[in-house]
Amino acid sequence: MVATGWQEQQALAAAALPLLQVRDLTLEYRSENRTARATHEVGFDVLEGDRYVLLGASGCGKSSLLKAVAGFLPPRSGEILLQGVPVREPGPDRVVVFQEFDQxxxxxxxxxxxxxxxxxxxxxxxxxxxxxxxxxxxxxxxxxxxxxxxxxxxxxxxxxxxxxxxxxxxPRVLLMDEPFAALDALTRRSLQEELLRLWAELRFTLLFVTHSIEEALLVGSRVLLLSPHPGRVRAELDASGFDFANSGSAAFQAQQQRIHRLLFEL
Structure with a gap:
């Protein structure tokens, strides 16, 4: 069957959409006595083949965002769209790798x-x-x-x-929640390199959580900076120009310092 002009336009529009869209997402944890807000109106787009990193200090809601994208944590407000379809529950199109070894x-x-x-x-x-x-x-x-x-x-x-x-x-999106944080420095570097090798070979879409500025710049092509609790978007940066070969460069060090200021200097 030959596609009509309208069908072609629809296909092109779908291809141009971000694979993952997070829109004004507020996440909360509720108990009988209190409500704790994890994120406040966070928004970002992840493109097909992105290595997208959520970076921030402990308590900024980055792991909560990953759980929400995975379908484990329903939003208080806002929405998550995967290929334009709202995320309501877990699914095999989103798979999580956690920090814990005993998974x-x-x-x-x-x-x-x-x-x-x-x-x-x-x-x-x-x-x-x-x-x-x-x-x-x-x-x-x-x-x-x-x-x-x-x-x-x-x-x-x-x-x-x-x-x-x-x-x-x-999966359409590989979700990784500080997967190398508990490893020694040498093993951590080895697995960071392995992850990038796998990405170069398979070109999957990656959403990666870390509290390490260095790791964010090495692993990510784009980095979203989140403010302390509750998490809000502080900035989004292009990290595609950095890799292990230039991690000791003046430009790499300058970007680390810039991120530190954006995260911690109000």
């Missing part, structure tokens, strides 16, 4: 941990799920660990498995 069921071997989401969501049969899981493990350099149990892995290896488990789902 892998300990009774499952590594290969079965990676395949589990595919099987549970009925995206494919068990054999295909295991085949795709094996490929994902090879992508993160863990083929030899396929038959190991999580307790036999180091912290860095567990995070590689968690990344493989997320990527095997082929």
């Amino acid at each position: 892998l069921p300990p009774w499952k071997r590594v290969l079965d941990n990676v395949a589990f989401g595919l099987i549970a969501s009925r995206q494919c049969g068990r054999d295909e799920a295991r085949e795709r899981a094996a490929h994902a493990l090879a992508t993160v350099g863990l083929s030899r660990a396929a038959d190991a149990y999580p307790h036999q892995l180091s912290g860095g290896m567990k995070q590689r498995v968690a990344i493989a488990r997320a990527l095997v789902m082929r």
Whole structure:
């Protein structure tokens, strides 16, 4: 069937839309005695293939924003749109990698941990799920660990498995909540480099939370700065010109200092 002019215009308009739109989002946590506001009217757009970083001090609501995008935390006001459709609940098009190492069921071997989401969501049969899981493990350099149990892995290896488990789902947006914060400095740098290598190969869309200015500039192509509690948008910066090769440059240091001033100097 040949597309009409109107259909072509609609397709072009859809392609031009940001993949993810966050509009005037206010998030709150309510208990019987009090209400705590996490963010206040936060808005931003994430384009297809972006490495978009939410950066701010503890308590600025960046993890709450990630939970809301994942569908775990309903907004007090505002909205989240994925390809123009409101986000109401969790879905396989958004997969989260958390900071905690113990996010892998300990009774499952590594290969079965990676395949589990595919099987549970009925995206494919068990054999295909295991085949795709094996490929994902090879992508993160863990083929030899396929038959190991999580307790036999180091912290860095567990995070590689968690990344493989997320990527095997082929999500529209990969959500990462300070995934390397608890690792030692050398392992953290190794996994940052691994993440960027995977992005260059697969070109997924990344929404990444961190409180490290250096990590934000290294991992992100764009960085949203959030003010302290409750989180408000302070600024959005282009970080696409920075990488590991120029992380010691005067320009990199100057951008770090600028971000520090924007975050902490009122």
